[in-house]
Amino acid sequence: MTPAARLGAAIDILDRVLSGAAAEQALTSWARASRFAGSGDRAAIRDHVYDALRCLRSFTAMAGAHTPSGRALILGSLRAAGQEPDEFFTGEAYAPLPLSQTERNALSVAPEAGALPEAVALDCPDWLMVPLKDALGENFTHVLQAFRERAPVFLRVNSARADVPAAIEALADDGVEAQPHPLTQTAIEVIGGARRIRNSAAYLSGLVELQDASPQAAVAALPLRRGMKVLDFCAGGGGKTLAMAALCDADYTAHDVAPQRMRDLPERARRAGVAVSIRNGKALIGQRFDLVLLDVPCSGSGTWRRAPDAKWTLTPDRLSDLVKVQAEILDGAVDIVAPSGAIAYMTCSLLDAENREQIDAFIARNPGWHCCAERMFTPIDGGDGFYSALLTRE
Incomplete structure (x- = not known):
């Protein structure tokens, strides 16, 4: 699939999610109905969908739209990345249809990222602004900004079977690059080859388990x-x-x-x-x-x-x-x-x-x-x- 076709697929999936489908369910349904898509295509489309959902309010606003839609979210994401929408919205080979005049007019008056209201810029529902500020205090902005980014991939080293260096070495044998994480002694962060984890010998033999670092530290x-x-x-x-x-x-x-x-x-x-x-x-x-x-x-x-x-x-x-x-x-x-x-x-x-x-x-x-x-x-x-x-x- 071309990059533009991947964006077209992401638009369709996002519209399903915005209509009430769970994101994972919508992605799975699309993949089953689109056998032509390779693993790289599916991974890229998944990233587009989740990136758009993390930044739903800001991407919608940057597209000049009043309500979110698949097209608005992808247009907003391209604008946030400094990319020209006309390069992708061509209508050719499964690419999204060309921009309408209404969309062009909306984009021409849409605010820049730096001019968005706080709740919109931080992609926070209005009703949760005060509760989250109360809970997070001075860290509020930093945490909400972090929620707009992809989460790291963490593994828990099974200390009953291996230590951290041995687990990292075993993962490297299967093309998974990882490093210790300071939050707790059992946590390692995957910094390369994350999609190889489930087929790695370290995972299949029980040396490591997928688990975020925070619950590891709590346990x-x-x-x-x-x-x-x-x-x-x-x-x-x-x-x-x-x-x-x-x-x-x-x-x-x-x-x-x-x-x-x-x-x-x-x-x-x-x-x-x-x-x-x-x-x-x-x-x-x-x-x-x-x-x-x-x-x-x-x-x-x-x-x-x-x-x-x-x-x-x-x-x-x-x-x-x-x-x-x-x-x-x-x-x-x-x-x-x-x-x-x-x-x-x-x-x-x-x-x-x-x-x-x-x-x-x-x-x-x-x-x-x-x-x-x-x-x-x-x-x-x-x-x-x-x-x-x-x-x-x-």
């Missing part, structure tokens, strides 16, 4: 000790379960309200050389654990570099619903924590409503509990936005 700070009973209550795919198991020899149990999310966990645990039990809700009745990890459902506001469409679909009502679910999960965990045990509460959110305010409300509802440690990571630290708090009984 590394947990008070794990040999032989303790640990429950990952909202396990999802089980990444944090495996991270804990690689750090400390203990009794690990994974649970999720949607068990299908854990379908790959047994194989991943086998590959990593660690033991994990998988239990449903009824099997937890009467059980008590020394540590209960709650990586609760959240807005995902810390992961907007990776899932930028989530930024635009989050609403105040949706956030309110999530806060209620988080409170219910926290309160329910009290009954399965041993008397001297602890709750580790985690979100991939930067919003106070899901983080410190949630912890304060839990302590107010449950006398005798207190927060003995907490930390919020932001993209300034290198990884995703992530919050972790450790709760214990007095």
Whole structure:
């Protein structure tokens, strides 16, 4: 495919996303229906789509449009990159149709990047400006600017199987270039050949797992000790379960309200050389654990570099619903924590409503509990936005 044809495909996919389809779903559907596209084409189109979604407000404004569309987003992206739209909007060989006079007129009066209002320039929904400023303080602008860029690719070195130098060397054998990351001792950042990871011997043999550096650091700070009973209550795919198991020899149990999310966990645990039990809700009745990890459902506001469409679909009502679910999960965990045990509460959110305010409300509802440690990571630290708090009984 030509560069112009790739932009044409990105426009079609973006229109599907703007009509309500999830970005990954729209990309997958297009790829299945477009067998002529090679892997390089699919990767380039994916980049165009995600770059446009990260910068939806600013690209729309720079195209002179009042509402986002696939064409407006691609026009805005070309203008932001200093490229001439007429070179690509030719209508030839699957390229986008030539610019209309209306589009030319809009472009002629559209503001430059430096003249955009703050919320538009930072690609932030208006209703989230104040909550994010409250949460991030002086780092607000830097973090929001980071969300407009692509996220780094991080791997977690399975310390039960290899050390960082050995993992980096094994990855290099398969054309994946990586380097240690200072956020935590198990994290390495991929700086070349990221698309080769899943077929690399290091990945297939369990030496490394895909995992952002921030949750790696949060897990590394947990008070794990040999032989303790640990429950990952909202396990999802089980990444944090495996991270804990690689750090400390203990009794690990994974649970999720949607068990299908854990379908790959047994194989991943086998590959990593660690033991994990998988239990449903009824099997937890009467059980008590020394540590209960709650990586609760959240807005995902810390992961907007990776899932930028989530930024635009989050609403105040949706956030309110999530806060209620988080409170219910926290309160329910009290009954399965041993008397001297602890709750580790985690979100991939930067919003106070899901983080410190949630912890304060839990302590107010449950006398005798207190927060003995907490930390919020932001993209300034290198990884995703992530919050972790450790709760214990007095």
